[in-house]
Amino acid sequence: MMLQYLALAAILFAIGVFGVLTRRNAVGILMSLELMFNAANINLVTFNKYIGPDNLTGQIFATFIIAVAAAEAVVGLAIVLLLYRNWRGIDVDRINIMKW
Amino acid sequence: METEVSQTIFYLLSFIIIISAIYVVTLKNIFHSALFLILTLFAVAGIYVMLHAEFLAAVQVLIYVGAVSVLIIFAIMLTTQLTSRQIKQSNEQVTLGIFVCAGFLLVSLGSLSKTVWRIVDRPLPENNPLAMGKMLMNEYVLPFEVVSIVLLAALIGAIVLARKEGA
Amino acid sequence: MLETAYFIPFYPFLASLLIVFFTRWNEKLSSYLSIGMVLTGFVHAIFVMAAMLSRGGLPLEKIIPFVSHPSLTLELGMYIDSLTAVMLLVVTIVSGCVQIYSIGYMHGDPRYSRYFAYLSLFTFSMLGLVIANNFFMIFIFWELVGLTSYLLIGFWFEKKSASDAGKKAFITTRVGDLGFIVGILILASYAGTLNYQQVFEKVSSGALAPGMITLAGIFIFCGAVGKSAQFPLHVWLPDAMEGPTPVSALIHAATMVAAGVYLVARAMSLFVGSAEASMVVAIIGVITSLMAATIALVQNDIKRVLAYSTVSQLGYMIMALGLYGVDFAHGHHSAGFTAGTFHLMTHAFFKALLFLGAGSVIHAVHTNDIQEMGGLSRKMKITSITFFIASLSIAGIFPLSGFWSKDEIVATTQGHPIFMVLTLLIAFMTAFYMFRLCFLTFTGRPRNEEKYHHAHESPRSMTWPLMFLAFLAIFAGWVGLPWLSHGFSSFVFHEEVHHAGPQYLLMLISTIVAVSGIGLAYLIYYRKQISADALAERFKPIYTTLYNKYNIDEIYDAVIIKPLLGLTNVLWWFDANIIDGLVNFTGWLTVKWADLKQWFDQYIVDGAVNGVGYVCMAGSWLFRYLQNGSVQFYTLVVIAAAIGTVIYRATPTGFYYYLAGLVIVALARLLPRIFNIRDIDTEPKAEN
Numbered sequence: 001m002m003l004q005y006l007a008l009a010a011i012l013f014a015i016g017v018f019g020v021l022t023r024r025n026a027v028g029i030l031m032s033l034e035l036m037f038n039a040a041n042i043n044l045v046t047f048n049k050y051i052g053p054d055n056l057t058g059q060i061f062a063t064f065i066i067a068v069a070a071a072e073a074v075v076g077l078a079i080v081l082l083l084y085r086n087w088r089g090i091d092v093d094r095i096n097i098m099k100w
Numbered sequence: 101m102e103t104e105v106s107q108t109i110f111y112l113l114s115f116i117i118i119i120s121a122i123y124v125v126t127l128k129n130i131f132h133s134a135l136f137l138i139l140t141l142f143a144v145a146g147i148y149v150m151l152h153a154e155f156l157a158a159v160q161v162l163i164y165v166g167a168v169s170v171l172i173i174f175a176i177m178l179t180t181q182l183t184s185r186q187i188k189q190s191n192e193q194v195t196l197g198i199f200v201c202a203g204f205l206l207v208s209l210g211s212l213s214k215t216v217w218r219i220v221d222r223p224l225p226e227n228n229p230l231a232m233g234k235m236l237m238n239e240y241v242l243p244f245e246v247v248s249i250v251l252l253a254a255l256i257g258a259i260v261l262a263r264k265e266g267a
Numbered sequence: 268m269l270e271t272a273y274f275i276p277f278y279p280f281l282a283s284l285l286i287v288f289f290t291r292w293n294e295k296l297s298s299y300l301s302i303g304m305v306l307t308g309f310v311h312a313i314f315v316m317a318a319m320l321s322r323g324g325l326p327l328e329k330i331i332p333f334v335s336h337p338s339l340t341l342e343l344g345m346y347i348d349s350l351t352a353v354m355l356l357v358v359t360i361v362s363g364c365v366q367i368y369s370i371g372y373m374h375g376d377p378r379y380s381r382y383f384a385y386l387s388l389f390t391f392s393m394l395g396l397v398i399a400n401n402f403f404m405i406f407i408f409w410e411l412v413g414l415t416s417y418l419l420i421g422f423w424f425e426k427k428s429a430s431d432a433g434k435k436a437f438i439t440t441r442v443g444d445l446g447f448i449v450g451i452l453i454l455a456s457y458a459g460t461l462n463y464q465q466v467f468e469k470v471s472s473g474a475l476a477p478g479m480i481t482l483a484g485i486f487i488f489c490g491a492v493g494k495s496a497q498f499p500l501h502v503w504l505p506d507a508m509e510g511p512t513p514v515s516a517l518i519h520a521a522t523m524v525a526a527g528v529y530l531v532a533r534a535m536s537l538f539v540g541s542a543e544a545s546m547v548v549a550i551i552g553v554i555t556s557l558m559a560a561t562i563a564l565v566q567n568d569i570k571r572v573l574a575y576s577t578v579s580q581l582g583y584m585i586m587a588l589g590l591y592g593v594d595f596a597h598g599h600h601s602a603g604f605t606a607g608t609f610h611l612m613t614h615a616f617f618k619a620l621l622f623l624g625a626g627s628v629i630h631a632v633h634t635n636d637i638q639e640m641g642g643l644s645r646k647m648k649i650t651s652i653t654f655f656i657a658s659l660s661i662a663g664i665f666p667l668s669g670f671w672s673k674d675e676i677v678a679t680t681q682g683h684p685i686f687m688v689l690t691l692l693i694a695f696m697t698a699f700y701m702f703r704l705c706f707l708t709f710t711g712r713p714r715n716e717e718k719y720h721h722a723h724e725s726p727r728s729m730t731w732p733l734m735f736l737a738f739l740a741i742f743a744g745w746v747g748l749p750w751l752s753h754g755f756s757s758f759v760f761h762e763e764v765h766h767a768g769p770q771y772l773l774m775l776i777s778t779i780v781a782v783s784g785i786g787l788a789y790l791i792y793y794r795k796q797i798s799a800d801a802l803a804e805r806f807k808p809i810y811t812t813l814y815n816k817y818n819i820d821e822i823y824d825a826v827i828i829k830p831l832l833g834l835t836n837v838l839w840w841f842d843a844n845i846i847d848g849l850v851n852f853t854g855w856l857t858v859k860w861a862d863l864k865q866w867f868d869q870y871i872v873d874g875a876v877n878g879v880g881y882v883c884m885a886g887s888w889l890f891r892y893l894q895n896g897s898v899q900f901y902t903l904v905v906i907a908a909a910i911g912t913v914i915y916r917a918t919p920t921g922f923y924y925y926l927a928g929l930v931i932v933a934l935a936r937l938l939p940r941i942f943n944i945r946d947i948d949t950e951p952k953a954e955n
Contacts (some may be wrong), residue, residue, distance in 0.1 A: 001115065001179075001217060002113075002217060003213070003217075006212050007152070007209060007212065008118075008134075010205060011118055012118070012121055012150050013204075014202075014205045015118070015122060015124075015125055016121070017123040017200070017201055017204060018125055018197050018198065018201045021193055021196075021197040022193055022197045023125065025130050025180075026179075027130060027175050027176050028125070028130055028133060030175075031125075031133060031134065031137050032124065033159075033208060034137065034168065034172075035124060035125075035137070038141065038144045039230075041148075041156075042148075043145065045148060045153050045156065046152070046237070048224075049151050049152060049153075050217070050220065051217065051222060051223045053148055053222045054222065055225075055235065056225065056228075056231050059153045060232065060236065060240050062156055063155075063156060065106065066164065067163070067247045067251065069162055071123060071165075071253075073168050073171060074171065076253045077174075077258070078178060078258035078259075079261060080259055081175065081178060081179060081261070081262045084212075091113070099119070
């Protein structure tokens with residue numbers, strides 16, 4: 001049973017990675033990032049239940065992850081807003097000045 | 101004590117999660133993909149409940165679905181170009197991305213199956229919120245306080261970043 | 268004073284140095300300095316003579332050795348004997364007279380001070396030559412004399428004939444010096460020493476092989492042949508008349524040419540060891556004398572006549588010394604040594620007087636050609652009188668000094684009948700040509716009115732030396748009167764004193780010969796009873812040959828000079844074309860090599876450098892796509908690499924599949940874009 005949960009988390013994570021690599025819209029990238037966070041959370045909680053159920057460390061950890069992910073999403077979206085302001089769009093393919 | 105019911109619910113929830121996630125990463129309409137994100141997050145909360153993490157499920161719904169998703173939708177509204185249909189939402193790395201992700205899946209699933217897990221069958225504490233609250237206030241009080249600082253910093257940072265120039 | 272006799276050469280040397288470095292710009296001071304030093308030398312020489320006389324001719328020698336090697340010692344030293352003392356006096360007197368004369372003669376010359384510096388240097392060289400005590404040292408001064416005579420002959424070097432004459436003198440005497448060096452080397456290697464006394468000791472004791480003595484003698488005589496202008500190296504002396512007349516008087520009458528005679532006299536102990544060498548000496552002497560006398564009969568240039576006369580008289584001295592050597596080698600003692608040296612002394616005085624007188628005439632009429640002169644006695648009293656006195660002396664008229672010395676020479680030829688006949692013939696010719704010169708120059712009607720009109724007597728600085736020398740020309744020979752028991756012959760002698768009493772027969776014969784010579788000249792040139800031109804016509808071929816000096820110069824030119832010049836041309840051609848060609852070729856080669864290197868540098872090296880860049884640029888197209896600025900791409904690479912690492916750790920073979928898959932997918936994405944087959948993912952026209 002645990003394996004199923006873990007497999008689910010793995011698939012979710014892979015989908016999140018795919019989204020990060022593929023999306024053009026900056027907000028889309030952030031959404032994919034949230035998927036990855038959730039996948040990690042599922043993993044933690046699974047381990048908490050099946051391997052270390054004596055205390056709730058996994059769940060606490062997941063809580064903190066949620067909090068920090070929220071904070072990070074806030075800042076990230078603020079940056080996206082700035083991007084939008086400066087580049088008249090948030091197509092990250094056009095924002096390719098980090099090269100020679 | 102995995103009953104048939106729980107198995108079925110699990111499969112149903114995981115089906116929802118996976119399909120929604122795929123929609124999240126592939127839809128051209130970013131708004132739609134945000135909505136599917138919300139659905140995914142809901143389903144993940146359901147998974148948490150199945151894993152006896154009720155408090156976490158509540159937190160998930162409150163924060164992720166309630167705040168973060170709304171935030172994302174706000175951002176979409178503020179930044180999107182109106183006629184977004186013609187714009188491709190996926191860049192040219194799709195095939196490579198699929199390949200890499202497939203590779204990742206193979207690696208992780210393979211390692212998952214090959215690992216010897218030391219599964220324990222003890223029950224979790226009964227009153228989940230109580231136990232969580234106890235832990236938060238006793239052992240994990242420091243991270244708890246720090247996280248509040250982090251949230252404060254994020255707040256201030258976002259405001260600073262996003263304010264209008266000259267304001 | 269005798270001990271410090273080596274000071275004597277240094278007085279004029281000091282004068283020369285001071286003039287060159289300090290008083291060049293003050294002409295009067297230069298001349299006074301030079302004359303003063305020579306007169307100091309003269310005074311010192313008088314003391315030396317006095318000391319010598321008191322010692323009765325005992326020689327004094329001082330030595331400073333500086334190379335002492337078992338096989339050869341070289342030294343510097345002083346050897347004063349009676350001969351040296353006489354030579355010191357002669358040289359200083361004549362040099363002093365010439366220098367005083369030069370004040371007037373060289374007045375106004377732009378290089379006046381240099382002239383006196385040269386004269387002093389020459390005097391130093393000559394004095395050093397006579398006091399040397401070994402062959403090495405005499406050779407040093409020999410060369411110095413040669414050098415200074417070159418400088419003085421070519422003094423007016425702007426005239427090509429003068430500089431040529433200087434070169435001719437130097438080179439011709441150099442040929443003689445070559446023989447001299449060989450002679451010195453023979454002595455050095457076979458006798459082991461060059462000191463006079465040691466060499467003579469070896470000769471007389473028989474330590475040297477007779478053949479060697481002959482060879483050494485002949486070669487050393489070569490030096491004398493060159494320096495004293497004997498046949499066949501006499502050709503430089505007439506040309507040397509290009510120099511200023513006082514120079515001719517000093518060098519070519521009295522001193523430098525006398526150096527050869529002095530050398531033979533000094534080395535007499537060597538010559539007496541070999542009858543063959545001495546005979547060679549005598550024969551060369553008489554041939555020279557005869558030849559020069561015949562040439563002098565027909566010359567028209569005053570100085571040429573005097574020059575050939577000098578050669579002739581030197582031949583007399585050489586012949587006398589040679590005959591002495593022959594006689595001594597055969598056992599009996601003749602008067603030759605005394606005769607030769609005595610004549611050397613008297614000749615110095617009257618020949619110097621003749622040259623200075625000629626210079627005075629030339630100074631007055633500005634020409635050397637006697638055909639343009641005539642009747643000058645009316646205008647130049649002192650010059651003409653002293654000239655006549657000197658001519659009488661050289662002709663050998665009683666009781667002037669020339670009579671006594673010439674008589675001694677005639678006496679030497681006793682026992683050698685051919686020599687005696689030739690000697691008397693030469694004496695006849697000497698008298699003839701000298702008085703021809705006198706009559707044509709000073710008597711009769713002037714042949715060139717213009718020049719005659721401008722002629723005037725010379726200034727006192729020029730006439731006083733003439734008078735002094737005339738005095739000597741009359742009385743200096745009286746020290747050699749045959750009736751004297753303590754005269755010249757008891758002072759200057761070789762081995763033992765030779766007292767031949769007066770031989771009245773000989774004196775009578777030589778006087779007749781001389782007077783008849785003068786008489787013939789009188790008839791032809793004064794009384795004009797026999798026409799000179801008619802004689803010249805009748806003996807045209809002889810006349811022409813004599814006039815052209817037996818064409819010896821031309822012979823030398825054709826036989827020696829032209830081939831030598833041809834050789835130099837060949838060598839020049841070789842040097843200019845082959846060696847310079849080599850050098851130029853090397854230069855051309857270097858330039859071509861440089862061109863090659865430039866080509867190499869430009870195309871290959873630069874090509875390599877550029878090629879590297881080109882390869883980089885060409886090869887970078889692939890890698891350019893790795894840095895496209897897209898963060899997502901970077902992320903993809905990172906994740907792919909991380910996964911690849913994990914796969915590699917897990918299944919190495921699986922990794923290769925993974926890698927292959929990546930490459931295929933990447934190429935599938937990239938290649939179409941490169942070849943522009945299909946525009947994939949072009950940016951749609953973004954509408955905002």
